[in-house]
Amino acid sequence: MRLAPPRRLPPSLDELHGLRAARWVRESTEGQYDRYGPESQHEQMDRFVERYGLVDTKIVYSVAQSGRTVWRSNTMAEMLSAAKAGSFDVLLTGYFDRWQRNLRRTLELIEDHLHPSGVAWVMRDRRLMSSDPRDWDQMVTEAHEAERYSRRLGERITDGYAAKFRRLADPGGWAPLGFVRIPPAFVLRIDPDAIDVAVRIFERYAVGTLSIREVANEFSLNDRRVTEMLKNPIYNGWVGRKGDRTPASWRASPPVSDELWERVATLRASRARHGGSRPPRRIDLLRGLLYCVCGQRLRTDGTMGSPPRQRKLRPKHELCPDWGPKASHSANVYEPWIVGQVTGIRVDESTVERIVRVLSAPEARPITVNRARLERMKRELALDHAAGRIDDKTYLAQIAVLRDEASRIDSGERPSTGVAPDRVVAKLRALPETWAKATPSGRAELLHSIYERIIVRGPEFIGARLTPEAYSLGLALALPERVQPAPEWVLARPTGFERATSGASVR
Numbered sequence: 001m002r003l004a005p006p007r008r009l010p011p012s013l014d015e016l017h018g019l020r021a022a023r024w025v026r027e028s029t030e031g032q033y034d035r036y037g038p039e040s041q042h043e044q045m046d047r048f049v050e051r052y053g054l055v056d057t058k059i060v061y062s063v064a065q066s067g068r069t070v071w072r073s074n075t076m077a078e079m080l081s082a083a084k085a086g087s088f089d090v091l092l093t094g095y096f097d098r099w100q101r102n103l104r105r106t107l108e109l110i111e112d113h114l115h116p117s118g119v120a121w122v123m124r125d126r127r128l129m130s131s132d133p134r135d136w137d138q139m140v141t142e143a144h145e146a147e148r149y150s151r152r153l154g155e156r157i158t159d160g161y162a163a164k165f166r167r168l169a170d171p172g173g174w175a176p177l178g179f180v181r182i183p184p185a186f187v188l189r190i191d192p193d194a195i196d197v198a199v200r201i202f203e204r205y206a207v208g209t210l211s212i213r214e215v216a217n218e219f220s221l222n223d224r225r226v227t228e229m230l231k232n233p234i235y236n237g238w239v240g241r242k243g244d245r246t247p248a249s250w251r252a253s254p255p256v257s258d259e260l261w262e263r264v265a266t267l268r269a270s271r272a273r274h275g276g277s278r279p280p281r282r283i284d285l286l287r288g289l290l291y292c293v294c295g296q297r298l299r300t301d302g303t304m305g306s307p308p309r310q311r312k313l314r315p316k317h318e319l320c321p322d323w324g325p326k327a328s329h330s331a332n333v334y335e336p337w338i339v340g341q342v343t344g345i346r347v348d349e350s351t352v353e354r355i356v357r358v359l360s361a362p363e364a365r366p367i368t369v370n371r372a373r374l375e376r377m378k379r380e381l382a383l384d385h386a387a388g389r390i391d392d393k394t395y396l397a398q399i400a401v402l403r404d405e406a407s408r409i410d411s412g413e414r415p416s417t418g419v420a421p422d423r424v425v426a427k428l429r430a431l432p433e434t435w436a437k438a439t440p441s442g443r444a445e446l447l448h449s450i451y452e453r454i455i456v457r458g459p460e461f462i463g464a465r466l467t468p469e470a471y472s473l474g475l476a477l478a479l480p481e482r483v484q485p486a487p488e489w490v491l492a493r494p495t496g497f498e499r500a501t502s503g504a505s506v507r
Contacts, residue, residue: 007086007117008118009115009131010131011133013129019089020054021091022057023045023060025060066101067101071100071109079091080117086118090120093121093123094124095124095125096146097146101149103146114130126142178195178255201215201221208287209444212227212230235261237251247401251404284444285339285440285443286338286454289451289452290334292322292457293455294320341479344432345478351477355474378399378403381395381402382399428473450466
C-alpha cells in the first residue's frame, strides 16, 4: 500500500487563494473570552479570508487558557488531529500572541505536526506565514516576544502577590469558601454567612468515617475543592504562601480550632498512603481506629466467612513479632467488645462525684510544637522588618498577634468548655439509649467521637485513647474496664483525667 504524498505547503501569502481555512481563538481566562476577546479576532480573520480568497470552513477552535500551557489543552489536541486528517489547509490566528506564548512548543507544533500534515499557520496581524521561508526569522522573533511578555507579566504579578503577603498578610487569589475580599485593598476577611459551612466540612471529615468524596457529596461540592480546603491553613488562622506562614488577623480565634485542625491533618496523613477503596456494603464501625501495638494502623480488607464479615488486616504482619501468625481477623473479634464498653457505661454516685471533682478543677494544657514554630516566625518577622521588607505598622500588627498566641500557649490553662457537670452526667446516662436509637452510620460517628485510637495485639485488646471531646465529658471515668460478653476480655480504661489504677497499660 502506497502512502499518500504530503500536501504541498503554500510558499507565500499570494498562493493562499482557494485553500481551506480554520480559525484559532484564544483568551487567557473564561472571563476575558466572554467579554471582549473573540469578536476582534474574528474581525481580523474575516478580512484576511476575504482579501486572500480563502475558503472559510467554519471550523473554529476556541479555548480559554494561558498561552504558556495551552499546548496541553484538549482543544489543541483536537485541532492537531483534524489537521492530520486533512480537514483544513491553513490555520488562522487574529493576533500573533493569541496562538500561544511558548516559543518551544510553537516550533514543535509547527515542524512536528502542522507542516507534516500539510497545514500552514498564519499570523494575520503580522502577515506572517510559517511555510514562507522569508517569514521564518520574524515569526520566531514574534513568538519569542510573546513568551517574554508573558514571563515578565508573571514576574510582576508574583512580586505583587508577595508584597501583598508581606504588608497585609494576604495570600492573593480567589477567596476560599467562608471568606470574602473587602475593598479597597481586597484583603481576605471571614464571611459570617458562609464560614459555618466550611467549619462543618472540617467537623464531618474529622469524624473519621467519611472519605473526602463522601463529605464533598454531602455538601454538593467538588471533592478536589474539599481536599484543598482541608489543607488550607487560612481556616486555622494562618496565611500561607510558597512555604511561608504568617498569622492572620483572626488567628486568636480561628474558625477551625487547633484541636480540630490537628485531628484533620492526622487523619489525612493516615490515609495518604493509599488511594482508598470501594464503599463497604456495611458501615465499618471501627474504620481507622484500630492500631497494632507497633503503631501500624489496621485496615479493612474485604470480607471473610459466611455470612460475610468485614476483615481487619494488619499490613506486613510478619514484620511485627507481637501480632501473631494470622494476617487478619474478623471484625467480630473487635466490634462486640467496643460496643459492649460503650453500652455498658456506668454512672453511679461515686463515678458522678469523681467526674464533678475533675471537671471543676483547672486543667493543664501541654505546650505543643506550636511554641517553637511561633518563635521561628517571630525571628523571621524581625529580620523582614530590619531588612525593610515590611513597614513598622505591618510589623507591629503581626508581632502582636504572635505574642498573643504565645501567651495563650504559655498560660497553661485551656479555655473552659462551658459545660456544667450535671449536663455531662445527663449525657453519659443517655449514651446507651442514644446508641440503641442510632443508625449504623450514626453509631460509627459516635464511636469515632469517643475513641481516638484503639490498640490491639492480634485479637487481644491492649489499650485505648479517647478524643479530647470524650475526655471533657468524663468518659475516661465512666467507661467500664471489664466488658462482658464471654469469654471475658479486658479493655484498658483510657486515661486523661488522672492516673489509671488498673487494667492494661495505656499508650
